[in-house]
Amino acid sequence: MxxxxxxxxxxxxxxxxxxxxxxxxxxxxxxxxxxxxxxxxxxxxxxxxxxxxxxxxxxxxxxxxxxxxxxxxxxxxxxxxxPAPATCQILKERGLRPYLLIHDGVRSEFDHVDMSNPNCVVIADAGEGFSYQNMNKAFQLLMDLENPVLISLGKGRYYKETSGLMLDVGPYMKALEYACGVEAEVVGKPxxxxxxxxxxxxxxxxxxxxxxxxxxx
Amino acid sequence: MxxxxxxxxxxxxxxxxxxxxxxxxxxxxxxxxxxxxxxxxxxxxxxxxxxxxxxxxxxxxxxxxxxxxxxxxxxxxxxxxxPAPATCQILKERGLRPYLLIHDGVRSEFDHVDMSNPNCVVIADAGEGFSYQNMNKAFQLLMDLENPVLISLGKGRYYKETSGLMLDVGPYMKALEYACGVEAEVVGKPxxxxxxxxxxxxxxxxxxxxxxxxxxx
Structure with a gap:
């Protein structure tokens, strides 16, 4: 070497x-x-x-x-x-008001974002927040939009915790893409x-x- | 006409x-x-x-x-x-013991199926059963198998209830496919x-x- x-x-x-x-x-x-x-x-x-x-x-x-x-x-x-601060910048530039399907731990990054009357969905590694109810709400919102915008903070398949492998945001991004017939915009690597x-x-x-x-x- | x-x-x-x-x-x-x-x-x-x-x-x-x-x-x-009885037939023919990610309402169809030491995952429209915890368990099980088998009862994107559109099994099948790098076997239409x-x-x-x-x- x-x-x-x-x-x-x-x-x-x-x-x-x-x-x-x-x-x-x-x-x-x-x-x-x-x-x-x-x-x-x-x-x-x-x-x-x-x-x-x-x-x-x-x-x-x-x-x-x-x-x-x-x-x-x-x-x-x-x-x-x-990805969260990078997403806030994009939301601001494009006048997007998100429904956030995210983990509570990252919510403070979105404190100054207008979330009234959402016109897009932002999905991140929500962990236990990926309930059927929350996923269905994101899905229904995207289906109601004339121009559905889905922003995904990364598209990782899984990550390792000390307790074992855990599903990351990517699989849930794919789920919403398939359900709604849209392609997500990925903010984050790669x-x-x-x-x-x-x-x-x-x-x-x-x-x-x-x-x-x-x-x- | x-x-x-x-x-x-x-x-x-x-x-x-x-x-x-x-x-x-x-x-x-x-x-x-x-x-x-x-x-x-x-x-x-x-x-x-x-x-x-x-x-x-x-x-x-x-x-x-x-x-x-x-x-x-x-x-x-x-x-x-x-699809449930058709799946039971397949499980029997191939000696597969499933982890069931399904709705409680359909569980009785699998009453006579051996579910010890699972060597495959069966996914159906689980509704609220599609928690992060249950999805992660299915994911971890598939990742642990040498020959991961994922059977999906249909692959519908969504269905209509009187209260509105609801996510069907298809999006969750896609999520597991992406997470594990496998292709599901679909039992049901089409x-x-x-x-x-x-x-x-x-x-x-x-x-x-x-x-x-x-x-x-």
């Missing part, structure tokens, strides 16, 4: 995923993945810029950062690129716009095709 | 759907659709054989027939072709095997390609 210095030649910034990379979420706040606290500290001591790029949509950035800091990570809110907003946040440009970006192992 | 006698030339049997055709289900047992009670009675007085072919999977055949008889329909259990079992039940053969079968309006 080439030395770090050689492999990192020309690299100016590093995007780090959080869940499943830095830690596994779960009861009691979750557990850090071996070596990850030290790896983040080492990156931050280097010349590299660091941004955390997550599809986490059960927690607000504030809550997520609090959990990670308790686990020993050096991380602040401004270093986190997450959308190029989302990665670009993370790069902007750390002031680095993508000089290579996405396929050429490097994964350091 | 041609006369009935001309349009029915060569036709020996009639398959009738139930929900949304004979009646709309809902609170208080639902309501018959105008003219349907008389239409069934007229067909039964004719030389035509009649079979009711439904994807109903919230009720056992006994319960469904009881509801329809209360609404005035001349119908008996043996005249109903439904599967040709299912239509054939309905024809067998009334002793009539399909002499025409499916695309040529007639819909009488």
């Amino acid at each position: 080439a030395a770090w210095s050689e492999r990192l030649a020309g690299v100016r910034g590093v995007l780090l995923d959080i869940s499943g990379v830095l830690y596994d979420s779960g009861a009691g706040g979750g557990t850090p993945i071996a070596g990850s606290v030290e790896a983040v500290a080492r990156l931050k001591r280097s010349q590299l810029k660091v941004q955390f790029c997550t599809n986490e949509s059960q927690k607000s950035r504030g809550e997520l950062v609090a959990v990670l800091r308790r686990l020993g990570f050096d991380i602040s809110e401004g270093e986190v690129t997450a 959308s190029p716009e989302f990665f670009n907003s993370a790069l902007q946040a750390m002031g680095v440009e993508a000089h290579q095709e996405p396929g050429n970006n490097r994964v350091l192992e | 041609a006369a009935w006698s001309e349009r029915l030339a060569g036709v020996r049997g009639v398959l009738l759907d139930i929900s949304g055709v004979l009646y709309d289900s809902g609170a208080g047992g639902g309501t018959p659709i105008a003219g349907s009670v008389e239409a069934v009675a007229r067909l039964k007085r004719s030389q035509l054989k009649v079979q009711f072919c439904t994807n109903e999977s919230q009720k056992s055949r006994g319960e469904l027939v009881a509801v329809l008889r209360r609404l005035g329909f001349d119908i008996s259990e043996g005249e109903v072709t439904a 599967s040709p095997e299912f239509f054939n079992s309905a024809l067998q039940a009334m002793g009539v053969e399909a002499h025409q390609e499916p695309g040529n079968n007639r819909v009488l309006e």
Whole structure:
């Protein structure tokens, strides 16, 4: 394996995923993945810029950062690129008023959003919030709209908790797509716009095709 | 419009759907659709054989027939072709022991099925039973199987109740397919095997390609 210095030649910034990379979420706040606290500290001591790029949509950035800091990570809110704030920006730009099918933990990110008389559905990893009743409400609302807009915060199939695998937002996004005959707009990874907003946040440009970006192992 | 006698030339049997055709289900047992009670009675007085072919999977055949008889329909259990008994036959033939993600109303159809140590998932229109917890259990079970088998009783997108549109089993089937990377086996319409079992039940053969079968309006 080439030395770090050689492999990192020309690299100016590093995007780090959080869940499943830095830690596994779960009861009691979750557990850090071996070596990850030290790896983040080492990156931050280097010349590299660091941004955390997550599809986490059960927690607000504030809550997520609090959990990670308790686990020993050096991380602040401004270093986190997450789908909820990116979605709020889209809603504002397009005059969309959402019905939110989301986890209570992330609801505070939408505090200043107009939700009266909804004209779109925003779906995120709602966990237990994915009841038949809530799904049916989202479905009925989309069916009533002339131009149904479904925004999904990520499209992950599942994620790992300390207690086992858990269904993520993707399967429920697919369910609503099939029921309503619509295609969701995905905000979050792997959308190029989302990665670009993370790069902007750390002031680095993508000089290579996405396929050429490097994964350091 | 041609006369009935001309349009029915060569036709020996009639398959009738139930929900949304004979009646709309809902609170208080639902309501018959105008003219349907008389239409069934007229067909039964004719030389035509009649079979009711439904994807109903919230009720056992006994319960469904009881509801329809209360609404005035001349119908008996043996005249109903439904996915639950067809599924039981498949489970038996293939030695499959299901985890059932189904409505309590149809559970009695599976009374004699071995459900110990499940090696497949059977999903039907579970209504409120489509909780995150139940969906996650089905998902985890499929992910643990070497050869995951997912059987879906129909794949309808939604159905109409007197209170409005309701999500059917199809969206939840799609959710599990996406989460687990599997393709469900659909028992029920529009599967040709299912239509054939309905024809067998009334002793009539399909002499025409499916695309040529007639819909009488």
